[in-house]
Amino acid sequence: MDHDGALGLTRRRRSVPIRTGGPGALVARRLVLLPVLAGVVTLVMFLLAQRSPFDPVLAVLGERALTLDGPTLEAMRARLEDTSAVQQWLTWWGNALTGDLGYSTSQRTSVGTVLAQRLPWTIGLVSASLLVSIPLGVALGGWAGTHPGSLVDRVIGPGMLSVQAAPPFWLGLVAVWVFAVTLGWLPTGGATSPQASGVELLDVLRHAVLPVLVLALAHLPWFVLVVRDATRDALAGAPVHAAWARGIPRRRLLRSHAVRPALLPLVTVLGVRVPELITGAVLVETVFSWPGIASATVDSALRLDFALLAALTVLTTVLVVLGNLAADLAYRLVDPRVGQRDG
Template sequence: MADPFVTHGTTEAPAPVAAPGRTGRGRTGPPLAALARLAGRRALAAVPVLTVVTLGMFAVAAASPFDPVRQYIGSDGLGASQDTLDTLRERLAASGTFAEQWWAWLRSALTGDLGQSLTLRQPVTEVIAERAGWSLLLCGLAFLISLTLGTTLGVLAARRPGSVLDRCVSSLSYLLQAAPPFWLALLAIWLFALQLGVLPAGGLTDTGSDTVTAGSLLRHLTLPVAVLAVSQLPWFVLYTRQGVLDALHEDPVRGARARGIDERTVLLGHALRSGLLPVLTLIGTRVPELITGALLVETVFSWPGMASATVRAATAADFPLLAALTVISALAVLAGNLLADLLYGLADPRVDPDQM
């Protein structure tokens, strides 16, 4: 009997099978070790980024005409002696060149000491701890709502391109893209608080009450979350719609339809996996816009988050607080990009995390 691997006197070995977890057609997903290496590389790359960000912050502070010491003591410093000002400047680590101030701040920050807020007269860590939770609650809920609702509307619009639903969803998304968050916030206050009177205009507690209850929190949280979610919604809608539309014209989807598979299974089982990949990359790019939108929304609704501290730090040249908030914003952006990369590596088996 002839050897099936012998052709014209030449012996051919069978094609090697890709090992599980390695790149290739047989790979079903990246190994956790590859994702861990990706996270490690991103963490190392974040070090020079944060270094440049903080150095730039202190360079701007050094070039600013504002004196942090006089900002700290206010009108009490009008009659203060130069020795008193120099002593206070030394205690606030505001003496020396901007490089020396940056190095002193960095050494303290690595030990958990972010300095003293010049305007709020309390440690920066306390300022952040009091406000970060409220900002995270607002941003987290708004992001989840915009992501869930945006992908749902995008898929529904992509199922029937050119239909009335598709035209309405797409037109509304383009309209919302041009609407700034603060305008949406003012419109929501005018409609739901002033005209209809169904929701409070801002704050965290009801008038005449200092107690935060679950009911009052839900009422006061509704408008800020809704406005911030709506401001982020159109990008998820449009990206999902285009991604699913492209996926519906790919060869695997056409093959599934040719085999007689029903349209629902084709959409959910074949088109969505590749169609939602662009949305994963969008997650990282929307983080800066989410932070900016949250600052505007918190300011309009008097939400007790990081916005009030950021505005006070910027207008009063509170550089210790401003430096910490800048670092937090940079870390949030880097974390968003890392999350998008990890999700993309998990969702697309063709992607090798070691090559990202």
């Protein structure tokens, strides 16, 4: 979906009445839907895993399978083949609901430990990138939208489209080559220096500069272009012309009648871009060897670590649903009229 498609989605969304009973009903409905969606997604994963061409014993045991003799391996394969994907799915959920997420063969520790150790790193990386990209996107998009045809507008349009076309991993590699290899200003990867005795705040911040900026840059075009187009639409509307006629000062008019309405499509884009945020984090963490949960996803897929994959699938589903829920609640907060069109 390009930015024009996202803006079109925003316009359609604003024109359709929200048939809810308020924020409480919206939250309740999404929370009821969440376990159903997580169950369906994980069931599909187990069905695909059973039909994959990979050795099921190797997927379950990992490198431990190399220590077993032939008859033992064949007996385990026969037992796994006799167990349907639905039975494996029910067993996994039964254990997960008791707090046992299984053992990660790729990370060589429990899945719960992997999530506890890596999830904060990913949350910090994504949060920091949004703190950079959202204000910058509003500022650049608002300026370009309120100054159509200016030099800034002519540079921002093609520039953002060029960045939007570049994959995040390519942006990461270019950033490493320029700022780490050529200039030597920043580290090439990791979250801490090899000589560090522990996790030191300044050391982590220095290592986080490149991955945060690259992830922020990867999502910046969406915010800039949507805010710019929404601002232009607002300026062409009747309320702005009426405000001009009443003699409202330019700065106040632009802030209240142009840039502020542009926050509505920005919130919508944030909601629909949650999966892209996760995908971008996977690529950026892999390039910069960032010790987050996204890089563990790559390892679990390459090493057939289905226990960790199942947990990450549930986690991703939860993040997507909660991200969209947060966007819907923020949409109501920015435009209270949304909550008044119920029924």
